Amino acid sequence: MSEKPKNNRVAPPSFLRRYGSQLGIIGVGLVMWLGFVIAAPTVFMNTFIYVAFAQTTPQFGIIALALTFVVITGEIDLSFPSIMALGTAIFCLAVTHGVPWPIALLLGLATGAACGWINGFLVSWLNIPSLVITIGTSFLFRGIELVIMNGTGVPLTAEMYPGLHALLRESYFGIPVQTIWMIVLLGATWLLLNRTRFGAHVFLVGDNPTSARLMGINAVSVKTRAFMLTGVVGVFAGLMTSIYGYYFWPTTGDGFLLNTIASVFLGGTSVFGGTGSVIGSFVASYIIGAINAGIVSAGINAFYTQLCFGLVIVISVVLQTIIDRKIRRQSITGR
Amino acid sequence: MAEASPRPGATPVIELRNVSKTFGEVRSLSDINFAVYPGEIVGLLGDNGAGKSTLVKTVMGFHKPDPGGDVFFKGQKIDDWSVARARGLGIETVYQERALCEKQPIWRNMFMGREPRTKWGLLDVKKMREESARLMSEHMGFTSAAVHPDNVVTTMSGGEKQGVAITRALYFDAQLVILDEPTMGLSLTETKKTLDFVSNIKKAGKSAIFIDHNIFHVYPVVDRLYVLDRGKVAGVYDKSQISMEELIDRLYRVARTGTLE
Ligand SMILES: Nc1ncnc2c1ncn2[C@@H]1O[C@H](COP(=O)(O)OP(=O)(O)O)[C@@H](O)[C@H]1O
Ligand SMILES: [Mg+2]
Numbered sequence: 001m002s003e004k005p006k007n008n009r010v011a012p013p014s015f016l017r018r019y020g021s022q023l024g025i026i027g028v029g030l031v032m033w034l035g036f037v038i039a040a041p042t043v044f045m046n047t048f049i050y051v052a053f054a055q056t057t058p059q060f061g062i063i064a065l066a067l068t069f070v071v072i073t074g075e076i077d078l079s080f081p082s083i084m085a086l087g088t089a090i091f092c093l094a095v096t097h098g099v100p101w102p103i104a105l106l107l108g109l110a111t112g113a114a115c116g117w118i119n120g121f122l123v124s125w126l127n128i129p130s131l132v133i134t135i136g137t138s139f140l141f142r143g144i145e146l147v148i149m150n151g152t153g154v155p156l157t158a159e160m161y162p163g164l165h166a167l168l169r170e171s172y173f174g175i176p177v178q179t180i181w182m183i184v185l186l187g188a189t190w191l192l193l194n195r196t197r198f199g200a201h202v203f204l205v206g207d208n209p210t211s212a213r214l215m216g217i218n219a220v221s222v223k224t225r226a227f228m229l230t231g232v233v234g235v236f237a238g239l240m241t242s243i244y245g246y247y248f249w250p251t252t253g254d255g256f257l258l259n260t261i262a263s264v265f266l267g268g269t270s271v272f273g274g275t276g277s278v279i280g281s282f283v284a285s286y287i288i289g290a291i292n293a294g295i296v297s298a299g300i301n302a303f304y305t306q307l308c309f310g311l312v313i314v315i316s317v318v319l320q321t322i323i324d325r326k327i328r329r330q331s332i333t334g335r
Numbered sequence: 336m337a338e339a340s341p342r343p344g345a346t347p348v349i350e351l352r353n354v355s356k357t358f359g360e361v362r363s364l365s366d367i368n369f370a371v372y373p374g375e376i377v378g379l380l381g382d383n384g385a386g387k388s389t390l391v392k393t394v395m396g397f398h399k400p401d402p403g404g405d406v407f408f409k410g411q412k413i414d415d416w417s418v419a420r421a422r423g424l425g426i427e428t429v430y431q432e433r434a435l436c437e438k439q440p441i442w443r444n445m446f447m448g449r450e451p452r453t454k455w456g457l458l459d460v461k462k463m464r465e466e467s468a469r470l471m472s473e474h475m476g477f478t479s480a481a482v483h484p485d486n487v488v489t490t491m492s493g494g495e496k497q498g499v500a501i502t503r504a505l506y507f508d509a510q511l512v513i514l515d516e517p518t519m520g521l522s523l524t525e526t527k528k529t530l531d532f533v534s535n536i537k538k539a540g541k542s543a544i545f546i547d548h549n550i551f552h553v554y555p556v557v558d559r560l561y562v563l564d565r566g567k568v569a570g571v572y573d574k575s576q577i578s579m580e581e582l583i584d585r586l587y588r589v590a591r592t593g594t595l596e
Contacts, residue, residue: 214395274436
C-alpha cells in the first residue's frame with residue numbers, strides 16, 4: 001500500500017529464482033550421465049541400455065508424478081506399493097474369472113481409487129498424520145491382497161493378453177511404450193497441476209490449509225483427490241510392472257517405495273508442502289532409473305548402487321536447499 | 336435492544352439469529368442476534384477475545400453455529416452455509432490473520448478460491464497475472480514494476496501483504512465486505528488508505544462490517560455499532576444515538592463491570 005516503488009524489488013523474480021531447482025535437477029542428470037559415458041563408454045554409447053531403462057523407469061516414475069500432488073498438499077503416501085499389488089490382484093482375479101481385460105482393467109483402477117479414497121478420508125477428514133496412517137493402510141491393503149490371492153501369482157503372457165501387452169510392453173517408433181506413457185502422464189499431470197482449479201488448490205492447501213479454508217477451498221476434498229490420483233496411477237504402474245515380467249507376483253510393489261519417494265524429493269518438491277513440480281519428478285525418476293541401469297550395465301558391483309543413490313540424493317537435496325535459501329536471501333541454515 | 340432495526344421493513348443482507356458457538360469448553364459466542372442492512376457500515380467493538388473474529392467467521396460460513404442458531408441471507412434461512420457459498424453470494428472478508436498462502440505468488444493469492452477459467456475450463460493464468468498486476472498498481476499504489484505478480488508473498492512487508500488481502504476483497508465486487516482489524520500493524524498512510532476504502536464501500540451503496548480496536552477509526556465511518564463482550568452482544572447503537580465520548584465511557588464500563596449501563 002506504499003506510494004513509492006521499493007527499489008530492492010523492482011524486478012520480477014529472476015528466471016533462476018523461478019526455475020532454479022528444476023534447472024538444478026536437470027544439471028545433476030546431465031553431469032551424472034556424462035560421468036557414466038566417460039566411465040563406461042562402450043556401455044553408454046550402446047542403445048540397449050537406454051531401451052532397458054526407458055522400460056523400467058516409468059514403472060515407478062509414473063507413480064512419482066502422481067505422488068507429487070500428495071507431497072505438495074503437505075502429506076505423504078507410503079501405501080502405494082500395496083495399492084499397486086491389490087489393484088493388480090483384483091485385475092487378475094477378474095480376468096481369471098472370465099471378465100474381459102478392459103473391464104478388469106477398470107476394476108483394478110477403481111480399486112486404486114477406493115484405496116486412495118480411504119487414505120484421503122483418514123488423513124484429511126479425520127486429520128490423522130499421513131506418515132502414520134498410510135503405514136497402517138499399507139499393511140491393510142497388502143494383507144487383503146495376500147489373503148484374496150492366497151499368496152499365489154498369476155501368469156500374464158503375451159499370448160494370453162495381446163491387447164494389454166500392446167498397451168504396456170511394446171515399443172512404438174523405437175520408443176518403449178512405458179516411456180511414451182510416462183511422457184503422456186507428464187503432460188496430463190502438468191496440466192492438472194498448473195492449469196486446473198484442483199491443481200491451484202493443491203498448492204494452496206499444502207502452503208497454508210487454514211488460509212485456503214478461510215477462502216472457501218475444500219481442503220478435505222483436495223487432499224482426498226490427490227490420494228485417489230496416486231492410488232489409480234499406482235495400480236496402472238502395478239499392471240505395467242507385472243506385464244513387463246509376464247507374471248503377477250503377490251509381492252508386487254516391493255522395492256518401489258524408496259525409488260518413488262526419492263524421485264519426488266530429488267525433483268525439488270518440498271517436504272513442507274506448497275511447492276513442487278511434476279517436471280522435476282519426471283527428470284529425477286530417470287536419474288534414479290539411470291543409476292540403477294547404469295551401474296549394473298557398466299559392470300560395476302551392484303553393491304555400489306545404493307552408495308551411488310545415497311550420494312546423488314543427499315548431495316542434490318542439500319544443494320537444492322542451499323540454492324533455494326540463497327535465492328530467498330536467507331542464511332544457509334534457514335534460521 | 337439488539338432487535339432495533341435502523342430501517343423498519345428492510346431486509347438485512349445477512350442476519351444471525353440466536354447464534355452460539357462453542358469450541359470444546361470455550362463458549363466464544365452466546366445467543367448472538369446480529370444484522371447488517373443494505374448500504375450500511377456496521378462497526379464491531381469489543382476487547383480481545385470478545386468473539387469478534389468468531390462472529391465474522393460464522394457470518395462467512397467458516398464456523399457452523401451451534402444447534403439452535405440460524406444464518407439468514409437476504410431473509411432466507413440457509414442451512415448449508417459455507418465460505419464458498421458466502422463468497423458466491425457476494426460476501427468478501429479481510430481476515431484478521433490475512434489468509435494468505437505466503438509461498439505462493441501474488442496472483443495465486445489474489446484469486447485464491449475463485450480462480451477464473453478459460454472457455455476450455457482450464458485455469459486462466461494469463462488473466463490472473465494481468466489482473467493482479469493491474470490491481471496492484473491501481474488499488475494498492477504499487478507501480479506495476481515494483482511488486483511483480485509472480486513474486487511470492489513471503490518477501491513482502493506487512494502493509495503490502497495487507498494490501499493484497501484488501502485488494503482481493505475489493506476485486507470481486509462484493510455487496511458485503513468484512514474487515515477484521517485491517518489497520519493492525521499498518522503505517523499512518525496505509526491506515527488512512529484503508530479507512531478511505533471503508534468509506535468508499537458506503538459511497539458505492541454496499542455494506543460492510545468493520546472491526547478495529549481504535550475507536551477513532553471506527554466511529555467516523557460507521558452507521559451502527561455493536562459492542563461485544565465475552566461472547567454476548569452488550570449493546571447496539573445508531574451513531575445518531577451516541578457521541579464518541581459517551582461510547583468510550585461505556586466501553587470502559589463494559590470492560591470493568593461487564594454491563595453498559
Ligand atoms: N478455533 C477455535 N478454537 C478454540 N477456541 C477458539 C477458536 N477461535 C476462537 N476461540 C476462542 O474464542 C474466543 C473469542 O476469540 P475471537 O473471536 O478471536 O475474539 P476477538 O476477535 O474478539 O479478539 C477466545 O477465547 C478464543 O480463544
Ligand atoms: Mg479477532
